[in-house]
Amino acid sequence: MSLVKNNKTLLVISLLLIIMPFFWLKPGEMDLGGDGGRLYFYDPVNQIKNLALYYVSPFNRGTTDSSFSYIPFIGMLVVAKQVISSSYILISLHNSIKLAVGFLAIFAIVREIIPKEKNNVYKTKIASIIAGLFYLSTPAMIENYIKAIPSHSQVFLNPLMFYLFLRFSLTGNMKYMWSILVISLIFATNFSWQSAPPFFAFYPIAFIFILLYVRVIRQIRTDWRKLFTLLVLFFGLHSFHLVPGVIDMLIPGSHTNARVFDANSIKDQIGYFYAILHIPNSSFYLLSYSLNKLIGQVSFVFPLILVFGLLINKKRDKTILLIAIFFLLVFFFATGKITNIGTKLYEFLFYIPGFSMFRNFYGQWQFVYYFFYSLFLGVAFYSILSRIRSRIILNITFFAIASYFVISSWKFINGSLVNPFREEKNNIKVAIVMDPKYEQTLNFIRLLPSDGKILVLPFTDSYMQVIHGVNNGAFVGHSTIGQLTGKKDFAGYQEMVPYSSIFWELSKKRDYGSIRKILGLLNIKYIFHNSDVRIYDTSFLENPYSPNYVRKYMPSTQLEYKEYIKNISDEKVYENSFYSIYKINEKDYLPHFYTPEKIFVYEDDPKLNIYSKADAFFKGNTLKRPVFIENKDCKILLNEKMCNKRDIVMQDNIPEIEFEKINPTKYRVKVFNAKYPYMLILSESFHNNWKIYLSDKKPEKGDVVSTYFDRKIQEGKHKNIFLDEKTFETLRMKSLPDNAHFVANGYANGWYITPRDVQEKGSYELIVEMTGQRIFYIGLATSSIVFVALMLWGIRLFFFSHNKTNYF
Amino acid sequence: MKIYSHNVIFFLKKYKYVVLTLIIMAVAGDILLIENKSDLITFFILSLIILFFRFYKIGSKKIFIVSIFPIVIIFFSFIIAPKSFAIEKASTWLFLLIGTGILQEILGKDTK
Structure with a gap:
């Protein structure tokens, strides 16, 4: 250069x-932790598989949250890791x-x-x-x-993009435009909705500065056509993550929509501004x-x-x-x-x-x-x-x-x-050398046949997990299990919504029976326990295990945790050094898909915050296969007289179901012997874009890995197919009516399915799909086309161009 | 009335440096002596600066010279009393003075 x-x-x-x-x-050593987490440097393959490719997050209840912008950077790391391990x-x-x-x-x-x-x-x-x-x-x-955090790359991206855009504006040389596009794609996270604040803080102001500088000081006319071309190519290239983000912003009730448009939310933001x-x-x-x-x-x-x-x-x-x-x-x-x-x-x-x-x-x-x-x-x-x-x-x-x-x-x-030191008195630093035994444990979890979720203990105040390395370092960051194994996990208070407060209260009282019921409602099948005293007994006494929060309710030592786990689990299925995995009793466990036997109707209490919402309906009852639904939803689905009874017993002939995962956004549910209306519950965070379609394929019993409730519910062999010939099969299908979709158990998706909805069939196959994923596929197709065109154009620009001047 | 205004103008022209010194002392006084942030005082003094600098046909460069004073105050305040409110007020004055000087420079006729 x-x-x-x-x-x-x-x-x-x-x-x-x-x-x-x-x-x-x-x-x-690796510095991986923090709020954003940088596990992609450690295991990019699993990060892409579990975090970046799907519209459902790998954390706790499976909230709809897209991380598609990570794909280019983590994809490059996958390739780089083949060369530099x-x-x-x-x-x-x-x-x-x-x-x-x-x-x-x-x-x-x-x-x-x-x-x-x-x-x-x-x-x-x-x-x-x-x-x-x-x-x-x-x-x-x-x-x-x-x-x-991932947007920290702005420390070099901001000046680099500024310089390239400045040179592009001064010279009109398309090589600068090409470079801007390619670099923005590699670091797409910095141009995604997740990085909206740093993006909108820098680029509009930088753009105006450059326009003024070029026009007023250098007196060069702005080529608006080239600028427009740059903008179009930029949006085309970034469609795969921008389009889902824009649509999410426009959906009323979504988190992004509330932050941008909700007036009450704006008053909260102003309050926060004055507070800091x-x-x-x-x-x-x-x-x-x-x-x-x-x-x-x-x-x-x-x-x-x-x-x-x-x-x-x-x-x-x-x-x-x-x-x-x-x-x-x-x-x-x-x-x-x-x-x-x-x-x-x-x-x-x-x-x-x-x-x-x-x-x-x-x-x-x-x-x-x-x-x-x-x-x-x-x-x-x-x-x-x-x-x-x-x-x-x-x-x-x-x-x-x-x-x-x-x-x-x-x-x-x-x-x-x-x-620096995380814990100076115990000589624990930030950078970690990963414990090979923990890596073996992750591998075991990856191979678990069931897709039941995992409770991570010791429990934290928020969503963090602590892992001590084989050196004097420890990882403290967003829980690794969901991101690296594909099995969703609950590591802290903020993730147990709406059961957070009640879980703590019951843990303090040691009401193990009720705790097991809550774990069942959250689809938690396994408990992961890291019994290393260095992460709980002797260190990290404040953050993320604060004495004012989690230590007030949960066991105060690792030894007490062992006693706690003994009472809420059934058997130990794995042990390797500090790391153990337990399975909860199948009597308490509610599979990812289940058909409830009893409906409990409740009135929501608007005074309860999101962490305490379960106080309105969970009273520690011990009946199996329940579902809790709000009175207002019950009246839409059933009739007022039935809803006033507060608990409704479903007809005895609840159908048998067999479910299998295609990928985190798509499931097949085979239903057998359905004669009467029934409810189907999916233990994933409620979202309107979860839809059910009736397949015209005849259901056939497949390979089964687990059975529950006397084989009434069977769990098939799960897959993780990102794209195949059946990915778009539901495009031609009609979904079940939206008014049959309701919030179950305070957070999950429930559907009330009548024989009429399924053409009076007794046995059939349903496809349950997060339709937001389709938007990503459309965006991905657009981005791929623009990317290929960009690469071909780049070859022409750099290798076959007559202009050989060094453009730096 | 006309005679009165002539007298005032004559007085201001005669004691130009006294007036300017008083204004600069007002800036220093606002920074060092007044404990709270008062926009009324700040903008009043700033308006006086703009008014008298235009009255005396003093260029924008002199405003930049005045803006050195808040920097000096910040330097000494950090040594004497690092947590004093004066440091924040001096920073605000630096911002306002630089902004005023730039505005004056842009509006000036001989900008390149």
Whole structure:
């Protein structure tokens, strides 16, 4: 690349940035945890299979949540892992890219926008390097590597995409457009609905800046046709994840819809905004000061450079003014408290649909802020340097500031910030070397024939799981079992909705009978217990096992957990070192699909929050195969007289069913001897897009792996077929009426099926499908076509183009 | 009335540096002496700055010079009292002064 070819300093810095992350972790170690979790570096194949391909999440009740945007990046990791099997190397390489590309992109942008003057090439390079180093050393950049969420790639993506788009706007060269599209596809997560806040914080402002810069300062006309082409290709390429996201946003009642449009929800967001307003300090942002307290005061130099840059701008160059305006704008967004009027204005912005995504404003705007700060600093610094004639003084200034960056970021450079102690007194660090025995346990779970769900113990306050490695590190992140085995799991309080509170209360009272019933209603068949004392008895005494929450209700030691599990399970089916798996009694277990014998009708209590909703209906009764439905749903399905009875016994001749999983979004249910109306329950999180279709295929008994309730319910051999010739078979079929679909057991899907609905047949096959998955297939087809066209176009652009100029 | 306004203008022109010093002291006073954030005071002082800088035909560059004062206050406040409210107010003033200077520069006739 000619960017580095003739500049040894630049090359040296880039190489150092690439090599640095390899010393943060030891070979074999992995930094995987946190809210987002980065298990794809560890096991990309299973992550793609269980997390990325389907519209149903692999966690707890199977909420509808798409992670399709992960497919390109994790797909690349699958390929990369064939060549580089070490997760440590992949993680380090990823961090190297963040640093080196982030630095080089800022360097290139500042070098591009600094006004070209004769004999000032050296000063331009110094100013650009300082801007790049400043960008890397800012608090937003160095303090977020630990437990980095997927959108953290914005640290290099933002400047890289900005530079490519700037060059595209200045030159009209289509190679830049091609690069933008391909890079955006690889890192599709950063352009997905999940990353909406960082995306909308940066790209609209960056786009407007570039348009103004190109038009007003460089006086080049914008080629709107090429821009429109870029937009169309972008949407075409990203259809596979954007289309399901847009549709989800438009569905009334969905989580995304409420966050964007619900006025009550907006008031909550404003309340949250004011609650955290005191956290960011304007001065902290301005000074961007060092973690090293000894030299922290030196950071006042940076706002001084900005002011001097404006002062020295004698020729009234518009570039620095334009950057300064955008700098002030993002400073306002990042701090939220430039005067009381400014804060009030900020509050009004929340009424713009979608703006409430910035409720965590200081976290989401900081990356954009430091980006523009770096550009401003680079251009202002150049203004100052352009007045210095002596080369010696230039070099001294450069080395002084560069040394400041190195000293102030030393904790980051030496890896202390990336791999700190989780639990300092017990010497437990963030990076983990996975226990092979845990990997064997995961493999065992993967091969379990039943798709019953798993309760993960020790139970946490939220949804986290703790695993101690064979080194002095521990993983603390979103539970691994669902993501890596395909068996949904419940690891914490937030996942047991609507039974969260009642589960804790019953656990505190040690009411084991009722606990088993709740596990049955949640389709939990197995209990995974990690009996390692290092993760519960001696460490992690606060987070995620807080003494004010989970430890108040659940067993307080691993020994007590063993007693607890003995009373809620039937037998141990696996043991390997700390890891054991137990099976609950089949009398209490309700399979993934079941036909209830008794209906309990209840009135919902609107005062109960989502974690306590089960208090309205669960009274610890011990009858088998129940279903709980709300009175309002009962009246639609049955008649008012029956619903007033509060419990209804179904007809004796409940049909036999046999169910098998095709994939997490599609099941076949074979029904035999159905004479009367009955209810069919699917223990997955309720969603209107779960539909039932009557197949014209005659049901035949298949291979059975488990039977329940005297063979009334049989579980077939499960598969995981993403795409085959039958994927779209339900397109021509009519689904059961929507008013036959109701919320069962406070969270699940229930259908009331009458003989009329199934053409008076006694034996038939039903297909139960999450129709949201079809939208993904359509989007995927669109994206695939655009991708192939893009690749062919790329070959033509780079290999057969007559224009051979180096476009960097 | 006309004689009165002439007298005021003459007085302001005669004591130009006194007036400007008082305004800058007002900024420092707002930062260091007034404990709470008052938009009335802040924008009143800012309006005076804009008014008198235009009255005295002082260029935008001088506003940038004034904006060095909040930075100096921030520096010393961090050493003396790192958690003082003055630091936040100084940051707000820096923002307002830079913004005002930029606006003045853009509206100026000799922009490149």
